[in-house]
Amino acid sequence: MRSRIVAVLFFCGSIAHPYVGASALEFMNIDMCAVSSSFGGAGSASSGTIEGVYKNPSSITGLPTAFSVYGSYALYVLDSLYSGAFAYQFENGIVLAFGTKGIFYNAIEAGIPYTSGFSTNLGAFDLYAAGAIALPLGDMLSLPIGFSVGATLGYALEVLDTTAIHAFVASVGGVAFFVERKLTGGVTIKNIGFGGTDAETILPPLEILLGAGYTWDVIDALSLKGLLDIDALSFAQGGIPTVRAGVEVLIMKFAAVRLGCVYADSQFDITAGAGAKFSLTAGAPFSVDYSFSTATWIGMRHTLSMSYSFGDIRGQKTTR
Amino acid sequence: MERHFFILIVLLTTVLPAAGIEEISRKGKKSSILSSSLSEVTGGTARSTEQFRREYPMRDGAMVLHARVNGKRDRADTSADIVRAGGIITGESKDIIEFSIAPDTIRLLEGMSGVAHIGPAMRAIPLVIEGENVVLTKASNMHTNGYDGRGIKVGIIDLGFYSNTQAIAAGELPSTVITRDFTGTGFEASADGVHGTAVAEVVHEMAPAAQLYLCKVRYSLELQQAYDYCKSMGAHIINHSAAWVGASTGRGDGPICAIVNDAYSNNILWVNAAGNHAQMHWQGTYSDANADELHDFSGTSYVNTLGPLAGGQVVNIVLTWDDVWGASTNDYDLLLLRWNGSAWSLVAISEDTQNGDDNPVEGIVGTIGTAGTYAVAVGKYSGEAKKLRIFNLSAGNLTYKSTAGSVTTPSDAKHAFAVGAINYANWPSGPQESYSSLGPTVDGRLKPEICGVDNNTNYMYVRFTGTSSASPCVAGAAAVIWSAYQNCAARDVWNALIHYARDLGPAGPDNTYGYGAVNIEVVKRFAAINNAYRGVGDIIIDQVPQGTVIRIYAVSGKIVTALRVADASGSARWNVRNAGGTAVAPGVYYCTVQEPSGVMRTTRIMITRSRYQ
Secondary structure, three states: OHHHHHHHHHHHHHHOOOOOOOOOOHHHHOOOOHHHHHOOOOOOOOOOOHHHHOOOHHHHOOOOEEEEEEEEEEEEOOEEEEEEEEEEEOOOOOEEEEEEEEEEOOOOOOOOOOOOOOOOOOOEEEEEEEEEEEEOHHHHOOOOOEEEEEEEEEEEEEEEOOEEEEEEEEEEEEEEEEOOOOEEEEEEEEEEEEEEOOOOEEOOOOEEEEEEEEEEEEEOOEEEEEEEEEEHHHHHOOOOOOEEEEEEEEEOOOEEEEEEEEEEOOEEEEEEEEEEEEEEEOOEEEEEEEEEEOOOOOOOEEEEEEEEEEEEEOOOOOOO | OOOOOOOOOOOOOOOOOOOOOOOOOOOOOOOOOEOHHHHHHHOOOOOOHHHHHHHOOEEOOEEEEEEEEOOOOOHHHHHHHHHHOOOEEEEEEOOEEEEEEOHHHHHHHOOOOOEEEEEEOOEOEEOOOOOOHHHHOOHHHHHHOOOOOOOOEEEEEEOOOOOHHHHHHOOOOOOOOEEEEOOOOOOOOHHHOOHHHHHHHHHHHHOOOOEEEEEEOOEHHHHHHHHHHHHHOOOOEEEEOEEOOOOOOOOOOHHHHHHHHHHHHOOOEEEEEOOOOOOOEEEEEOOOOOOOOEOOOOOOOOOEEEEEEOOOOEEEEEEEEOOOOOOEOOEEEEEEEEEOOOOEEEEEEEOOOOOOOEOOEEEEEEEOOOOEEEEEEEEEEEOOOOEEEEEEOOOOOOOOOOOOOOOOOOOOOOOEEEEEEEEHHHOOOOOOOOOOOOOOOOOOOOOOOEEEEEOEEEOOOEEEOOHHHHHHHHHHHHHHHHHHOOOOOHHHHHHHHHHHOEOOOOOOOEOOOEOOEOOOOOOOOOOOOOOEEOOOOOEEEEOOOOOOEEEEEEOOOOEEEEEEOOOOOOEEEEOOEOOOOOEOOOEEEEEEEEOOOOOEEEEEEEEOOOOOO
């Protein structure tokens, strides 16, 4: 079994570009959500989170109510990130979601001056829009092991001055639950697809992430949660994999404090964040989360995100 | 001071008859595909070869004409008809066929099917009127810093390069100039003058290391060919110190402006002399209070006098109006009148039909036969009252004139970087030269963009005056800036020029000075990055000290590659490849510059590869 997994990883490694920078639409791999950002970007083994539209699509199962909305804004290095999502969960636990995210590249100082009024000098932006479906197969089939699967199909656009890159991308993922759903394992294959400009064909930045998570209810008013992601594709390509990890302390099921880290390119970055969850009406939580990351070499990042769930209460069978 | 005017000969010209018509009779216009300016030819009037050469575009004793096909018939069939009539096809482009034909066989072209109009080929005129510019524009500072046009290709499309070899021998031009003659008359033909050579000299003074492509043209199709050639050679900048008066409505339309705009869309900065016609231009909206079908230049006069003209003087008048180029539905006529002692008598008239598929232009060119006081008048045959423009390109001085809006074609093109002229002696604060054409365009756009130095010391002219001199001054400045930022685009250079221009006149840009006097600054901030990279050559990160480490990241934060400034050159080159040697994909990349002092800066590099490659 292990040899098959390794073989699959090496196959994926062979179709991916061997070095960073050779694939386009890298913005697809920027974490947009304050919660996962404060976990260092880990989240492949999460569930019950609408941000799964951008990470592991199977994670959008287990939402607390029929409807969920989410939005985020981030100051990222020199630029602005945004994301938004909407999800509907059927009574049988199947979730349909739509999400969009993007980057606006802000004007910065350069050697050659640019004036407004003549043209949209060096205008650039990134846009990604995707639809997702996730099925709690374990629950639907009454299997002894809970697991969910999901997929997204999206369109990505990167406009670079007079050049536009278009791509159709898909992501697939799964999350399995063990030990009364406290232990989770996830796998995500992101950005499978093709695209290009009017001059050349370009592949999106493929990622294969393996994740794990564990939630420990220390006492009724205090629980701990840990998440870990490993970039399996880098490993398959013979490189040092990017490792993302983080822990959350949830107090009174209301306030959360998070700390995370990222190890990539021989650099170590710290992330941290906090959040609060309110119930505006019974079973309809409203969450506000903030995170920051040092992002050592390219600059700081601050992210604010909000989510709100409403409508009929659905059976929440998975843990976050 | 020698003042030269090189004037475009317009589509529609009329030769003055030896004896004037003594009364104005303009009814009963005859519809013809032949320009009314050819009537003297088709009418069999005996004229000397010299007269033909002066008044019409000629090649090897034959007249050079342009036939505009109407799209209802294949161009090849029309060309075949022209050949059957005795013509020799010399060029074709879009809906224009250029051909030469003996004057006495032109009448055979009348009635040819599939042709909307036949008239003399458009001709350009260089805008010379004749180097202190290098110091005044601070180009010398840039040279000191190593920015001298190196790596930049400048096309100089002009009308005469006589003494080019002499200029090279004298060291005024580099021996590396590449020359092309599109006229067939010889690159250094003495009859075509030294204008282009003088222009090239100015560019070379400003940007001594720029590669120059000298292209000699005469007619509009040759201009297209020269432009195509410059584009194929990878030119960054084209300088054109010439005007094609009557080749647009003043809105930046027509075939010549289309060439200029095409250049910009191909990442070529087209620098053009604004024109020397501020005192040779009138504009106003047609007004006819007494319903005599003649425009009233004032409440009491329908004539705009040129003053007394002597026999043998050449007149060249062009009328255009604000209409749709190629589809004018408003029919105006241009009249040349002579005062006979008691009344104005009609001497010549340009009365082409404008009925929906014609250009809104009329023109008269010819030689004065009888000395006297002459004037121009504008008649409206049909259509609406339109904004009119008159250019007097030769003898005489218009009584009613307007300096505003006198910018010529193709400087009126949206993407022409139009250059006005300031005498070097007035460089600190102006004013601009009194003849330097002003904006705005007919559709209200700012012109010129900038002012350059004129009345420079010049090997060819001793003193090189006119916007013809100012334009290559700016083209050279553009080459200097471009050489400092090799990977930037034409519009970046455009913006740099106007940004650093020294404001003159009222605060802010205006239609006299544009953004001001050209002024090249050495940019202190580290540069070259954040400019759109088009996929040619390396990206240069400039003005960084030895020991600086430059890291390139994907926008997701993954490192792509790292560079180190190992020597004291002050710059680093990125070959736009990742650490594994693979070309990076188009996209936005973050770039950090960490100097040995600990100073850390972050910026972006945008990699694009499709359009301008």
